[in-house]
Amino acid sequence: MNNRNLLKGIFLAVFALIFALGALKYNTGTVQRPGPGFFPFMVSSLLFVLGVAMAARAHFTKRVPMEFTVKNIAIVLGSLAGFALLSEYVNMIAGITFLVFASTFAGTRYSWRRNLAISAVLVGIAFVFQKGLGLQLPLY
Amino acid sequence: MDIINNLMFGFSHALTMHNLMYVAIGCFVGTIVGLLPGLGPLATISLLLPLTFSIPTGGALIMLAGIYYGAQYGDSVSAITMKIPHASSIVACIDGYQMTLNGQTGLALFTAGVSSFIGGTVAIFVLAALAPALGEVALLFGPADYTALMLFGFVCVSFVTTGSLLDGLAMCMVGVLLGQIGTDVNSGVARYTMGIPQLLDGIGLVSIALGCFGIAEISKNLDNREERTPFSGKIKLMPTWPQFKRIIPSALRGSVVGSFLGILPGGGPVIAQFAAYAIDRKFSKHRDQIGKGAIEGVAGQAAADEAAARTSFIPLMSIGIPENAVMALMMGAFIIKGIQPGPNMIASHPDLFWGLVASMWIGNCFLLLLNVPLVRYLLSIFKIPYNVLFPAILFFCCVGTYSVNNSLQDVFTTAAFGLMGYIMLRLSLDPAPLMLGFILGPMLEENFRRSLLLSRGSFTIFVTRPIAGTLMALIAIFVVWNFIVFVRQVRRNRATNGNGTVPAEAD
Numbered sequence: 001m002n003n004r005n006l007l008k009g010i011f012l013a014v015f016a017l018i019f020a021l022g023a024l025k026y027n028t029g030t031v032q033r034p035g036p037g038f039f040p041f042m043v044s045s046l047l048f049v050l051g052v053a054m055a056a057r058a059h060f061t062k063r064v065p066m067e068f069t070v071k072n073i074a075i076v077l078g079s080l081a082g083f084a085l086l087s088e089y090v091n092m093i094a095g096i097t098f099l100v101f102a103s104t105f106a107g108t109r110y111s112w113r114r115n116l117a118i119s120a121v122l123v124g125i126a127f128v129f130q131k132g133l134g135l136q137l138p139l140y
Numbered sequence: 141m142d143i144i145n146n147l148m149f150g151f152s153h154a155l156t157m158h159n160l161m162y163v164a165i166g167c168f169v170g171t172i173v174g175l176l177p178g179l180g181p182l183a184t185i186s187l188l189l190p191l192t193f194s195i196p197t198g199g200a201l202i203m204l205a206g207i208y209y210g211a212q213y214g215d216s217v218s219a220i221t222m223k224i225p226h227a228s229s230i231v232a233c234i235d236g237y238q239m240t241l242n243g244q245t246g247l248a249l250f251t252a253g254v255s256s257f258i259g260g261t262v263a264i265f266v267l268a269a270l271a272p273a274l275g276e277v278a279l280l281f282g283p284a285d286y287t288a289l290m291l292f293g294f295v296c297v298s299f300v301t302t303g304s305l306l307d308g309l310a311m312c313m314v315g316v317l318l319g320q321i322g323t324d325v326n327s328g329v330a331r332y333t334m335g336i337p338q339l340l341d342g343i344g345l346v347s348i349a350l351g352c353f354g355i356a357e358i359s360k361n362l363d364n365r366e367e368r369t370p371f372s373g374k375i376k377l378m379p380t381w382p383q384f385k386r387i388i389p390s391a392l393r394g395s396v397v398g399s400f401l402g403i404l405p406g407g408g409p410v411i412a413q414f415a416a417y418a419i420d421r422k423f424s425k426h427r428d429q430i431g432k433g434a435i436e437g438v439a440g441q442a443a444a445d446e447a448a449a450r451t452s453f454i455p456l457m458s459i460g461i462p463e464n465a466v467m468a469l470m471m472g473a474f475i476i477k478g479i480q481p482g483p484n485m486i487a488s489h490p491d492l493f494w495g496l497v498a499s500m501w502i503g504n505c506f507l508l509l510l511n512v513p514l515v516r517y518l519l520s521i522f523k524i525p526y527n528v529l530f531p532a533i534l535f536f537c538c539v540g541t542y543s544v545n546n547s548l549q550d551v552f553t554t555a556a557f558g559l560m561g562y563i564m565l566r567l568s569l570d571p572a573p574l575m576l577g578f579i580l581g582p583m584l585e586e587n588f589r590r591s592l593l594l595s596r597g598s599f600t601i602f603v604t605r606p607i608a609g610t611l612m613a614l615i616a617i618f619v620v621w622n623f624i625v626f627v628r629q630v631r632r633n634r635a636t637n638g639n640g641t642v643p644a645e646a647d
Contacts, residue, residue, distance in 0.1 A: 004566075004567060004568060007567060008307075008567040008568070008569060011563065011564075011567055012310050012314070015314060015317070016313075016317070019317045019320070019332070022331070022332050023331075026324075026329055026331060027327075027329075030597065031592060031597035032592070032593075032596050032597035033593065033597075034588075034589045034592055034593075035327065036324040036326065036327045036329040036331060037331075038589070039320070039585040039588060039589065040317060040320045040331065040332075043313055043316050043317055043320075044313075044317055046313060047310060047313040047314065047317065050306065050309065050310050050313070051310065053306075054306060054310070060630075064568075066566055066567065067363070067566060068566050069363045072359050072362040072363055073359040073558070073559065073562045076355060076358060076359050076362070076534065076558065077355075077555045077558060077559060079534065080355070080534065080537075080538065080551055080552075080554065080555040080558070081551075081552065081555060083538050083551065084538075084548045084549075084551035084552055084555075087542075087548055088548045095538075096535060099531065099534060099535060099538065100531045100535070103530065103531045103534050104527060104531055106359075106362045106530075107362070107526070107527035107530065108526075108527060109527060114527075114528065115531075118528055118531055118532065121532075122531075122532060122535045125535075126535075126539065129539060129543075133191060133194050134194040135190065135193070135194070135539070135543045136543070136546050137539065137542070137543070
């Protein structure tokens with residue numbers, strides 16, 4: 001099952017299927033007067049065919065295993081989500097600090113002291129953005 | 141003489157204190173960010189896009205363009221000194237890195253800088269001469285022609301950037317479908333919004349770009365755990381006169397090739413570099429040395445790179461159709477600033493257009509005067525370990541996403557596209573065509589539906605109109621040719637190993 005070419009085809013076909021089923025909910029109209037569902041249905045059907053063809057072709061090509069490391073992408077996404085939540089409910093300084101301390105778990109070495117320094121510098125940059133460039137960051 | 145007058149008019153707009161400052165900042169920051177591992181021009185532009193939000197339109201466009209050239213120069217620097225290529229500087233790795241191994245880093249960097257300057261200068265005249273003329277041709281385009289042109293662009297981009305037509309086309313379609321999210325312009329129906337009010341306006345361009353090119357790249361780099369050794373050799377910039385003389389012919393050849401290839405759909409820096417390099421290998425006086433660290437091997441491709449980067453603005457600004465992913469992002473940025481690129485842009489905003497063209501040349505001067513001498517200090521950015529860099533890049537991704545709409549919801553969207561981009565990278569699907577599909581998707585739909593309305597539902601409109609018909613024929617030839625190549629490859633493989641398997645990347 002771990003065959004990159006096969007998974008590629010399946011990924012595209014599933015993606016297309018979601019959009020095609022969604023498109024059927026809208027009025028497709030006629031060819032003379034295409035409705036809002038016409039174009040997405042057409043494109044997603046094409047993509048579905050393409051995806052299935054790629055999955056089928058994977059039988060005839062050499063198998064390439066797909067590399068996938070869950071840990072790093074999960075840490076990165078988790079720290080982004082934490083940043084957004086903390087900035088929303090506390091403030092952005094807390095968000096930035098969390099982002100630094102959480103995301104560096106994906107790095108090679110972990111150091112509290114270095115993380116404090118990075119956070120301090122980034123908060124400083126955020127202040128420059130806010131005061132100097134007029135970005136509306138909810139820092140505190 | 142029109143060109144000269146227009147350029148003078150442009151310079152009068154570009155040479156204000158503020159605009160000069162924007163060019164300088166754009167080039168400088170672009171170079172620094174472009175140097176960072178894993179951040180090519182696409183990621184750099186989307187990261188720095190928010191910096192331009194509080195700047196007046198003219199200055200913002202000038203700064204964005206500056207960021208683009210800066211990022212490209214930064215790319216070639218990291219390619220020459222450390223053999224870290226991004227999408228836009230693969231060729232610079234060949235002879236450029238070889239020159240570094242020969243202890244001629246400074247010479248290679250100087251050559252790249254001067255050749256870029258020559259390439260950029262030539263391209264600006266091409267741009268100034270051709271863009272208005274092409275803008276008039278664009279007025280002949282009907283909806284069917286626009287549809288065909290966009291499809292042609294998809295096919296070319298898919299083939300050029302990914303090397304695999306099917307993968308690229310699939311990614312274009314994924315992009316087009318993502319572009320469908322939001323309110324339908326024709327009927328006002330909210331499509332694929334899942335009841336989330338933020339999605340009524342569609343997905344943010346910055347979220348997709350930062351997710352696919354920023355977050356996904358960072359995660360991939362983290363997986364690889366490569367510790368890069370920072371460059372620590374000596375840099376002696378100034379060449380001797382005989383060395384300098386070798387730069388010129390090669391750079392001029394590269395400029396011409398680059399200017400031409402930059403205009404074509406799907407063209408742009410990458411293909412121009414390869415073409416210029418190939419030509420140098422055939423026609424250069426020192427062709428026997430190319431590949432072993434020859435000046436010509438750096439000069440030709442650097443000039444072509446820069447020239448193509450400039451002339452690829454022509455289709456965007458005169459027809460309104462971006463021809464590659466970087467230009468698609470530029471178009472998105474133009475639209476965020478309230479400018480619709482297209483045939484009317486030159487007429488309705490001559491100050492913006494000519495100011496931008498003139499600022500390109502000023503940007504070239506800045507690159508030459510500022511970045512080339514400073515490059516040894518810029519390289520110290522590589523002494524910062526990745527463990528420090530990536531949280532900072534993540535922070536910039538967050539701030540960048542947030543400041544488009546001042547909305548923290550958008551950070552979640554970016555994260556979602558980060559996941560999607562990561563999956564696509566792991567499936568070896570290149571997200572660059574997705575970007576183009578996403579930007580062109582709504583335009584494609586509008587023109588497609590309008591053509592069908594005009595022709596009362598007959599698809600022949602895409603073949604019978606001269607412009608559309610020609611483009612469609614070209615697409616057909618291209619697809620058939622690709623198919624033949626694929627079939628021949630399968631046959632040859634059957635003949636050699638008898639089991640009918642083809643190499644995975646063949647298409």
